[in-house]
Amino acid sequence: xxxxxxxxIQELPEIKExxxxxxxxxxxxxxxxxxxxxxxxxxxxxxxxxxxxxxxSPEEEVxxxxxxxxxxxxxxxxxxxxxxxxTSEPSTPPNVPPNVLAAYRTPLRHPLTHGVxxxxxxxxxYSVRNLEFYADFAVRAAFxxxxxxxxxxxxxxxxxxxxxxxxxxxxxxxxxxxERITLKRLVTVFDGQPEVVEVWLAFLRKWQFYGVGMxxxxxxxxxxxxxxxxxxxxxxxxxxxxxxxxxxxxNKSSADKNDLLRIMAKQGHRQVGVGMSEVREGSRxxxxxx
Amino acid sequence: MAAAFxxxxxxxxxxxxxxxxxxxxxxxxxxxxxxxxxxxxxxxxNTSLPQRMRTQAQLQLSQMSCYTRPTQIKNxxxxxxxxxxxxxxxxxxxxxxxxxALEGNLPGVKKASW
Numbered sequence: 362x363x364x365x366x367x368x369x370i371q372e373l374p375e376i377k378e379x380x381x382x383x384x385x386x387x388x389x390x391x392x393x394x395x396x397x398x399x400x401x402x403x404x405x406x407x408x409x410x411x412x413x414x415x416x417x418s419p420e421e422e423v424x425x426x427x428x429x430x431x432x433x434x435x436x437x438x439x440x441x442x443x444x445x446x447x448t449s450e451p452s453t454p455p456n457v458p459p460n461v462l463a464a465y466r467t468p469l470r471h472p473l474t475h476g477v478x479x480x481x482x483x484x485x486x487y488s489v490r491n492l493e494f495y496a497d498f499a500v501r502a503a504f505x506x507x508x509x510x511x512x513x514x515x516x517x518x519x520x521x522x523x524x525x526x527x528x529x530x531x532x533x534x535x536x537x538x539x540e541r542i543t544l545k546r547l548v549t550v551f552d553g554q555p556e557v558v559e560v561w562l563a564f565l566r567k568w569q570f571y572g573v574g575m576x577x578x579x580x581x582x583x584x585x586x587x588x589x590x591x592x593x594x595x596x597x598x599x600x601x602x603x604x605x606x607x608x609x610x611x612n613k614s615s616a617d618k619n620d621l622l623r624i625m626a627k628q629g630h631r632q633v634g635v636g637m638s639e640v641r642e643g644s645r646x647x648x649x650x651x
Numbered sequence: 652m653a654a655a656f657x658x659x660x661x662x663x664x665x666x667x668x669x670x671x672x673x674x675x676x677x678x679x680x681x682x683x684x685x686x687x688x689x690x691x692x693x694x695x696x697n698t699s700l701p702q703r704m705r706t707q708a709q710l711q712l713s714q715m716s717c718y719t720r721p722t723q724i725k726n727x728x729x730x731x732x733x734x735x736x737x738x739x740x741x742x743x744x745x746x747x748x749x750x751x752a753l754e755g756n757l758p759g760v761k762k763a764s765w
Contacts, residue, residue, distance in 0.1 A: 487759025522763055523738060525745040539752050540763035572758065 468500040471509040473551045478580065480550040480558045482565070483516070485543055485574040495570040496546040506561050508553040516545035555581050656680045656718055665729040677723045684719040688712065 463469070482499060486492040496513035503510040520542050527535040550558060562577055569575060584590065595602075611619060657676045661667070694700055694708035717723060726737050728744035736745040741757060752760045 521740070523748070523760075525736075525749050527749070529746040537749060538763040539749075539760050541757075541759040541761070543759070 463501075468497055469504045470500070470511075471504060471507060473509045473511075475552045478549050478551055479553045479555070480562070480580070481578045482548040482550070482562070483576040483578075484513070484546045484548070485576070486572050487541060487543060488572050489544060491570055491572045492544050492546055495573045496548060498568070498570070499548050499565055502564055503548070503550055503561055506553075506557055506564075508550045508557060508561060510548055510550045512548035513546035514549075516547050518545070519543040555579075653718065656716070666732050668732045670734065671727055671732050674725055674727055677718050680716065680718040681721055681724060684715065688715065688719060691715075 484492055484496055484499070486495075493513075500510060500513065520540060522538060522540045524536050524538050526533060527537050550561065553561075558579060562579075565575065617623065653673070653676065656679070657672070658679055661672065661675060663671065663675055691708045691712040695705050695712065697705070725734055726739065726742065727734050728737050728747055729742045730747040730751075731744055733744035733747075737743065738745065738748050741748050741751075743751065748757075751757050753762075
């Protein structure tokens with residue numbers, strides 16, 4: 362069950378603008394975010410209560426929470442921007458930015474729309490802490506890119522063991538055991554555009570974490586006319602490809618080696634009374650290539 | 652013979668002694684002559700070729716330097732040059748492996764107890 366608190370924070374600005382558009386039309390768009398921070402921190406306990414007493418669907422719940430949090434807003438707007446922060450009750454917990462607050466909660470997820478897996482990210486590490494941290498990061502990144510995902514699912518651990526003699530010479534009875542456990546986590550992404558999945562993977566690559574290895578399997582849909590599409594893509598790539606291909610080829614010294622007439626003369630034409638084996642003997646080079 | 656094969660410049664990192672250099676030379680020579688060996692092997696095994704040619708190829712193959720054989724290559728400890736008890740995963744002899752594992756130089760390797 363994902364926490365709904367930080368989702369509420371996300372949706373607040375839009376709904377506030379809709380509901381209080383008449384009064385807030387003149388106010389600039391930037392101020393609302395600092396003003397809402399106290400509101401949010403106040404509302405966190407109430408949202409928990411709301412979830413406990415009502416077992417509604419998440420969307421209804423969010424709507425209810427938002428409607429509650431929106432009502433006090435016009436009063437807050439009456440105050441100037443400067444004292445909006447100070448007007449919050451002194452007994453309330455300190456103002457925490459929503460992004461910091463979200464880090465303390467379970468990562469949010471989008472529900473699956475079609476359930477078609479498009480990418481699987483496998484994370485491997487010898488350290489649980491690094492792995493758990495980075496898997497969490499990957500899930501959060503997927504949420505903010507709008508990708509529904511499942512996981513991190515733990516995969517079977519790979520346990521390697523070595524037994525070596527303790528001494529550098531003889532004494533077989535004194536041995537020591539060592540082991541290395543590779544932990545794995547799997548994050549599966551569903552129903553994403555290929556470009557978005559690429560962005561997600563690039564982002565994870567950019568912020569890759571020490572001691573955590575990554576492997577991604579990506580699946581894409583392709584039309585029936587794959588060859589036609591490749592031909593069209595090729596025309597766009599042609600110029601870049603030519604620049605690369607210009608660097609390959611035969612050098613000048615091999616020009617005479619590849620002369621067709623010369624090769625034929627070397628082989629000798631098949632004539633009356635000359636067996637094919639003779640021709641083949643002549644064509645074979647027995648020179649040492651080195 | 653072997654000195655003729657030896658590279659002017661060694662691309663070796665880590666421990667070096669004469670055995671390591673010899674093994675390095677063997678690896679290089681094998682890599683260089685592998686296509687030739689494979690061609691000769693193909694000729695020897697191809698029954699559609701004339702017997703004379705196949706026998707010649709056999710002779711040539713057997714006359715190639717022993718350094719061109721893959722069986723000459725031996726994994727040695729990169730830290731101490733030891734030839735026996737080398738762990739493939741770490742390319743280290745067992746004692747070097749133990750010292751490094753206890754020092755914590757090998758990521759993820761711990762003392763096991765079960």
